[in-house]
Amino acid sequence: MNHATTPEALNQSPPYEDVDLFASDRPLVEAVAFNEASSAYVDHSNFGQLFGSAAMAETARLANENTPKLNTHDARGNRRDEVEFHPAYHELMAHSVAAGLQNSTWGKTGAPAGKASEVSRAAKLFMAAQVETGHLCPLTMTRASVAALASQPDLLAQVMPVLSSHSYDPSFAPWSGKTGMTLGMGMTEKQGGTDVRSNITSATRDGDAYLIRGHKWFMSAPMCGAFLVLAQAEEGLSCFFMPRFRPDGSVNALQFQRLKDKLGNRSNASSEVEFNDAYALRVGDEGRGIRTIIQMVQLTRQDCAVASAGLMRSGLVHALHHARHRSVFQKHLADQPLMQSVLADMALQVEASTALVMRLCRSFDLAPELPAEAAYMRLMTPAIKYWVCKSAPGFLYEAMECMGGNGYVEEGILARHYREAPVNAIWEGSGNVMCLDVLRALSHDGEAATAVLQELVDETRGMPGAGESAAFVIGCLLRPDSERVARQAVETLAVLAAAAALNIVNPTHAELFAKTRLGGSRHAMLGTAELSEAQSRTLLDRALPQ
Known part of the structure; x- marks a missing residue:
């Protein structure tokens, strides 16, 4: 009796492994x-x-x-x-x-x-x-x-x-x-x-x-x-x-x-x-238990943000690696304009998130000696945890979708990343707790927090939407009912800080990030930022050299 055999697996991307996770990033x-x-x-x-x-x-x-x-x-x-x-x-x-x-x-x-x-x-x-x-x-x-x-x-x-x-x-x-x-x-x-x-x-x-x-x-x-x-x-x-x-x-x-x-x-x-x-x-x-343990909580919140940024980086490179090897309609997925737009927008998000979490860690390094860095650490740790950790699950879903069914099955790493991502937003203070902590930092040391906001304004001066975003944050946080609009304010604060952090590392991409996240017409879905083909290719080559 003849039995049907499984055909050779064609048009499948090779495993993304045996790479230097540092040098390739x-x-x-x-x-x-x-x-x-x-x-x-x-x-x-x-x-x-x-x-x-x-x-x-x-x-x-x-x-x-x-x-x-x-x-x-x-x-x-x-x-x-x-x-x-x-x-x-x-x-x-x-x-x-x-x-x-x-x-x-x-x-x-x-x-x-x-x-x-x-x-x-x-x-x-x-x-x-x-x-x-x-x-x-x-x-x-x-x-x-x-x-x-x-x-x-x-x-x-x-x-x-x-x-x-x-x-x-x-x-x-x-x-x-x-x-x-x-x-x-x-x-x-x-x-x-x-x-x-x-x-x-x-x-x-x-x-x-x-x-x-x-x-x-x-x-x-x-x-x-x-x-x-x-x-x-x-x-x-x-x-x-x-x-x-x-x-x-x-x-x-x-x-x-x-x-x-x-x-x-x-x-x-x-x-x-x-x-x-x-x-x-x-x-x-x-x-004094809460005062004692809060010294620990700042550090664990920092790690939540760093780990979530790492998860998004992994989602991006697995999706990009797949798209560069997978052909659809006679072209590699990575060369299809719509997929390229999605991947480039994802790369921009990861680049900004990476710059932001490393900037936060520098504030932890410098806080013992510099009051301004201590104020940045106090105000921005909950804001950055809020934005980065809450962004990760949706981002990883998009990465899974880039890989189609291969991204959804348990044999691949993205299903595990997707299940992993929510814990960082929940652990050590959920989103609402982070927003309340930002408000608490403003009420306990408003002068220092205001100085941090002013520094972000200076670092993003001239960027699309930066001035309006800073004014929006300040207006929301100073309202008598600030708790009701805290999520909008904290998200905008974190995005503004991401633009400032990325501006230190790559001003060109910081400008792109501000234009697509702070200024003009903003959309919730990844892939809706208007990027040229040249901008897209530059972002993707930086994310994962070919």
């Missing part, structure tokens, strides 16, 4: 250089080659298809609450830890590393997000936790030797005996979510320590060696350092109820947990 290279981190080019390129390899793409696939498992008890019935991961996850973690994604912005004692450490680390995070974003969650929290632990110098001095290591140690053991550790966090509860002041988990003093009783609805990265948690102490909501093991070596009383079944972020575990008099140490003063 000219907008990133230039954004890093103009934000003072060009000296790390070789290090960034080495990282880009590693994470751009076919082997790393396969590792990422395996980590996402083999999700974590919770083992609440051992074979003898003893409570363990241990999370088991596929080896691929551990491989990703080992590479990222070796690259310092969890600690390279801090010195050995926990002081800021200075120079351009924030920009340099962000470039690696941007590339890692293009391959596998889930494993970055515990690394983001570990890096950010140092800012909160600074409120308790004696504790920071104890843990920093382990936190500053570039060794990945996944063993289920007390943190003090490990060669390296990660830190998670537990803030939100069932009844409150973002409103952590409504937390009911309690903390009772027990000598120099505390006993924590209650729950967390989301406990991020439950495999970590310790966690920062919020609980109500005698003087109010306070921050605590809760290790997985007590000082006597016994397993601490963190009882994980289940792992969350999430839309994306599948390689990483998130859990529900109950505390049954769990041992913990206070971080900062009693009643």
